[in-house]
Each structure stands twice: as C-alpha cells, then as structure tokens.
Amino acid sequence: MNYGKHMTASKTASRRASKDRYHHGDLKMALLRAAEAELAENGIESFSLRAVAKRAGVSHGAPAHHFKDAKGLLTALAASGFRRLVEAQEIRQAEAGGDAHAQQIAAGLGYIDFALENPALFRLMFTSEKPDRTVPDLGDASIAAYEKLQSGVRSVVGENPPDDPGAMKLIMASWATAHGLADLIVSGRAERPLNFSNLSKKERDALLSEMMGRQLLS
Amino acid sequence: MNYGKHMTASKTASRRASKDRYHHGDLKMALLRAAEAELAENGIESFSLRAVAKRAGVSHGAPAHHFKDAKGLLTALAASGFRRLVEAQEIRQAEAGGDAHAQQIAAGLGYIDFALENPALFRLMFTSEKPDRTVPDLGDASIAAYEKLQSGVRSVVGENPPDDPGAMKLIMASWATAHGLADLIVSGRAERPLNFSNLSKKERDALLSEMMGRQLLS
DNA sequence: CATCTATCTTGTCACTGTCTAGATTTTCCT
DNA sequence: AGGAAAATCTAGACAGTGACAAGATAGATG
Numbered sequence: 001m002n003y004g005k006h007m008t009a010s011k012t013a014s015r016r017a018s019k020d021r022y023h024h025g026d027l028k029m030a031l032l033r034a035a036e037a038e039l040a041e042n043g044i045e046s047f048s049l050r051a052v053a054k055r056a057g058v059s060h061g062a063p064a065h066h067f068k069d070a071k072g073l074l075t076a077l078a079a080s081g082f083r084r085l086v087e088a089q090e091i092r093q094a095e096a097g098g099d100a101h102a103q104q105i106a107a108g109l110g111y112i113d114f115a116l117e118n119p120a121l122f123r124l125m126f127t128s129e130k131p132d133r134t135v136p137d138l139g140d141a142s143i144a145a146y147e148k149l150q151s152g153v154r155s156v157v158g159e160n161p162p163d164d165p166g167a168m169k170l171i172m173a174s175w176a177t178a179h180g181l182a183d184l185i186v187s188g189r190a191e192r193p194l195n196f197s198n199l200s201k202k203e204r205d206a207l208l209s210e211m212m213g214r215q216l217l218s
Numbered sequence: 219m220n221y222g223k224h225m226t227a228s229k230t231a232s233r234r235a236s237k238d239r240y241h242h243g244d245l246k247m248a249l250l251r252a253a254e255a256e257l258a259e260n261g262i263e264s265f266s267l268r269a270v271a272k273r274a275g276v277s278h279g280a281p282a283h284h285f286k287d288a289k290g291l292l293t294a295l296a297a298s299g300f301r302r303l304v305e306a307q308e309i310r311q312a313e314a315g316g317d318a319h320a321q322q323i324a325a326g327l328g329y330i331d332f333a334l335e336n337p338a339l340f341r342l343m344f345t346s347e348k349p350d351r352t353v354p355d356l357g358d359a360s361i362a363a364y365e366k367l368q369s370g371v372r373s374v375v376g377e378n379p380p381d382d383p384g385a386m387k388l389i390m391a392s393w394a395t396a397h398g399l400a401d402l403i404v405s406g407r408a409e410r411p412l413n414f415s416n417l418s419k420k421e422r423d424a425l426l427s428e429m430m431g432r433q434l435l436s
Numbered sequence: 437c438a439t440c441t442a443t444c445t446t447g448t449c450a451c452t453g454t455c456t457a458g459a460t461t462t463t464c465c466t
Numbered sequence: 467a468g469g470a471a472a473a474t475c476t477a478g479a480c481a482g483t484g485a486c487a488a489g490a491t492a493g494a495t496g
Contacts, residue, residue: 021461024475045347049453059476061455066474070453126405127345129263146410172402172411173395173429180398181390187344192364193390211391214433239492245443267484277445279486284443288484 028066030056035077039120071130075138078131081121082141086148088114100155107152108178108212115182174215246284248274253295257338289348293356296349299339300359306332318373325370326396326430333400392433
C-alpha cells in the first residue's frame with residue numbers, strides 16, 4: 001500500500017493540526033467526543049462506528065485499537081455520562097436550599113436537566129443494551145450515581161437505607177418518579193398533559209418539584 | 219429464474235402447511251408474530267428484518283409488500299403493543315376493588331405487568347425512534363392508552379383533567395412513577411434497592427402499590 | 437379462459453462492524 | 467545514537483443488513 005500522500009503531508013508540516021499527522025495524539029478522547037456528537041445529531045439508533053471514525057478524521061479501523069469494538073466505545077461513553085449525571089445534580093444542589101428535602105428535589109431536577117440536555121446519551125446509559133455494564137469503569141460510575149441517590153434519601157429520612165425497608169422504598173419511588181419524568185419528557189410525552197416545551201424555566205422547575213416532592217412527604 | 223423446487227412442492231401438497239405454499243395466506247400476521255418473537259429473543263437492538271422473514275419462512279424481500287420497510291413493521295407492532303398495554307391494565311382492574319383509587323393503582327400494576335412480560339416491545343413502544351408515531355394506527359393506539367390514564371385520574375379527583383391544572387399534574391406524576399418503575403425494573407435497576415426478582419408476586423404488588431399510591435394521596 | 441393484480445423470490449447496491457495484514461511512528465533499551 | 471519492539475493507524479476483505487428493482491407465480495376478476 002502507498003501512504004505517500006499522508007507521508008508528504010506530515011513531513012512538510014510535521015507539527016500542524018493533529019488531524020494531519022499519522023498518529024493522532026489523543027485519538028481516544030477525540031473518538032469519545034465524536035461519538036457523543038454523532039449520538040446527539042443522529043440519535044442512538046443510527047449510530048455508526050465508521051461515521052465516528054470519519055468525524056474524527058481517521059480510518060474506520062482506527063477505533064479498534066483504543067476501544068475493542070463499538071460496544072467498548074459506547075461503554076466508555078456511558079460511563080462518562082454517569083459521571084456527568086452526578087455533576088448535573090450537584091450543580092442544582094449548589095443552587096438549592098440546605099435542608100435535606102430541598103437537596104433531594106434539586107438532585108431530581110439535575111437528573112432531568114441532564115436527560116433534556118443529552119437525550120441520546122441518557123438513552124444509551126439507561127435503555128440501551130450496547131454498553132457492557134460489567135466493565136468496572138461503567139459499573140463504578142453508575143453505582144456512584146445510585147449512591148448519591150441513596151445518601152440523599154438517608155438525609156431525608158434519617159435512616160440508613162440498606163437497613164431500613166421504608167427508606168429503600170423511598171429511594172426507589174423517588175428515583176422512579178424522576179426517571180419516569182425524564183424519560184417521558186425526552187420522548188415528547190409530556191407535551192399533551194403539560195404543554196411542557198412552552199413553559200418557562202421557572203414554571204418547569206416548580207411543576208417538576210411539586211411532582212417529585214409528593215414522594216418525599218412522610 | 220427457476221422456481222421449480224417451490225412449484226413441485228406446492229403442487230404435490232397444495233393444501234399443506236402454509237409455509238410450503240408460494241402464497242402464504244396470512245403473511246402480514248405471521249410477520250408481526252415473527253417480529254415480536256425475534257424482539258423478545260434477541261432484543262430490539264439486534265432486530266433484523268431478514269431474520270424476521272426467515273422465521274416466517276419467507277424470502278427477505280417479502281415483508282416489503284405488507285409493510286413498506288422495517289419502520290412500517292415496527293410501527294404496526296408498536297401499535298399492537300399499545301392496545302395490549304391497555305388490556306393488561308384492564309385485567310388488573312377487573313381483579314381490583316371498585317373505588318377510583320384502587321382502580322388507578324391496578325392500572326399502574328397492569329402497566330408494569332406489561333413491561334415485565336414484554337420488555338423489548340415496551341422499549342420499542344416508548345424509547346425507540348423506529349416506529350413512526352405520525353401513522354394513525356400507532357398514534358390512535360397510544361392516545362387511547364393515554365386517555366385511559368386521563369379518565370382514571372378524573373375518577374380519582376372528580377375533575378375534568380384538561381380543565382384542571384392540578385389534575386394534569388397528577389396525571390403526569392402518576393404516569394411518571396408507573397413508567398419509571400417499569401423502566402427501571404425492566405433494566406434490572408430495581409435489584410439493588412429492592413431485590414426485586416426475589417420477591418413473591420404479593421410482595422411485589424404491595425411494594426409497587428405503595429410507591430404508586432403516594433402520588434394519588436391528596 | 438385470458439388478463440390483471442397481488443404476492444413472493446432473487447439479485448443487487450450501499451453501508452455496517454469486525455478481522456487481518458501491512459505501513460508508519462514512537463518508545464525503549466543497550 | 468541506533469536498532470529492535472511496541473503502539474498506532476490504514477486499507478482491504480468478509481458476512482450481514484435494509485432497500486430497491488426485475489421477474490416469477492398464484493389468485494381474482496372479467
């Protein structure tokens with residue numbers, strides 16, 4: 001095979017943009033970013049590994065060296081998603097009041113924020129079977145997100161959840177409400193009941209807070 | 219092209235099993251059944267139109283005449299799913315008490331029953347973008363399912379939902395809780411908090427009823 | 437019975453994920 | 467420094483996919 005074209009290009013400008021070099025430099029990160037952009041633009045169901053490679057300016061076989069296969073790339077992307085999900089919750093919590101109840105509502109709002117801002121990634125994380133949940137990178141990230149929920153409920157009820165069946169029910173119920181709202185809103189199913197997309201940000205927050213708050217009442 | 223093999227087979231046994239005949243007889247239904255079986259066995263993400271055709275004993279081009287393309291087949295399947303979702307709710311309601319509160323909880327349990335019995339179909343209906351929601355067959359079926367929810371809430375609050383903002387909030391909140399529970403259970407995320415799959419049917423129902431019931435309290 | 441229409445098969449195309457062989461670059465060791 | 471070894475990337479091939487077109491077959495219609 002003749003790589004002459006590439007060779008001359010990289011020789012004449014050996015320190016130019018990374019896309020002109022044979023070795024990318026940070027292809028792993030570039031692929032993750034490209035994959036997320038593809039996901040956001042085309043949705044998860046028409047996701048293509050070759051399109052990701054093309055977007056990153058690299059041949060279709062290149063990703064295999066950093067992620068074994070498409071599943072590997074999507075697993076890493078989902079893990080990144082769970083870490084950012086926690087961040088989105090913490091952003092809301094930083095703006096909220098200090099009592100446990102308000103903190104837990106804020107976490108729910110952050111959860112929904114994340115879903116609305118990253119709908120395709122949210123689906124990859126929660127309703128796709130492509131990511132390999134047994135890989136520690138992903139498993140740890142998703143468990144960390146769950147433990148955030150658990151500690152929030154502990155603050156609300158003053159009990160240690162794993163030992164208290166009532167607290168476990170509360171964890172599941174409040175998670176389900178936040179998750180269900182996120183999923184239904186993302187799929188456009190909150191339009192008919194709530195006219196959701198025509199509400200102001202304040203109206204949305206008030207509405208969602210009220211719906212999630214019901215689960216936290218004793 | 220030579221179809222001799224098929225010809226002799228269908229001539230010597232012209233009224234045998236439909237799979238031996240050139241014209242299937244009821245291929246449309248057979249394809250829907252095959253598609254659902256494929257969905258249940260392999261999940262939605264490895265769904266293949268050609269595998270469906272093979273399962274129905276027909277060539278890979280045959281489905282195109284009954285459903286324009288894969289999207290058409292999956293749209294019809296999703297519509298069938300919404301009709302059966304309503305049936306699953308009505309089965310639970312027939313077993314439940316007559317008061318509005320119990321009826322609405324029963325509908326939620328039926329919703330979750332359906333999701334657990336048809337996880338891949340549930341995902342096709344709610345979180346896939348392949349079905350074409352603008353096709354009336356599907357649109358009508360999904361609206362019918364929503365209107366069931368709406369009338370149930372009307373019975374609970376005694377108000378006409380579209381005119382009462384509080385009732386609309388209640389619709390969305392109780393839907394979100396049932397839907398969120400269904401989605402999280404199907405994806406295995408209720409195992410850690412609730413040890414869900416090791417519970418008896420009675421325990422599950424009691425647990426789910428309690429979590430959904432919170433949303434219906436005034 | 438002849439024609440017409442619906443149904444089904446077959447072959448083809450572009451695209452996909454994965455694998456392999458080989459080219460290029462970087463790293464590391466002496 | 468220099469040369470071997472490892473890492474990175476390209477390109478080609480393969481089987482599988484959805485969609486389309488052309489043609490074969492069966493049933494319906496007159």
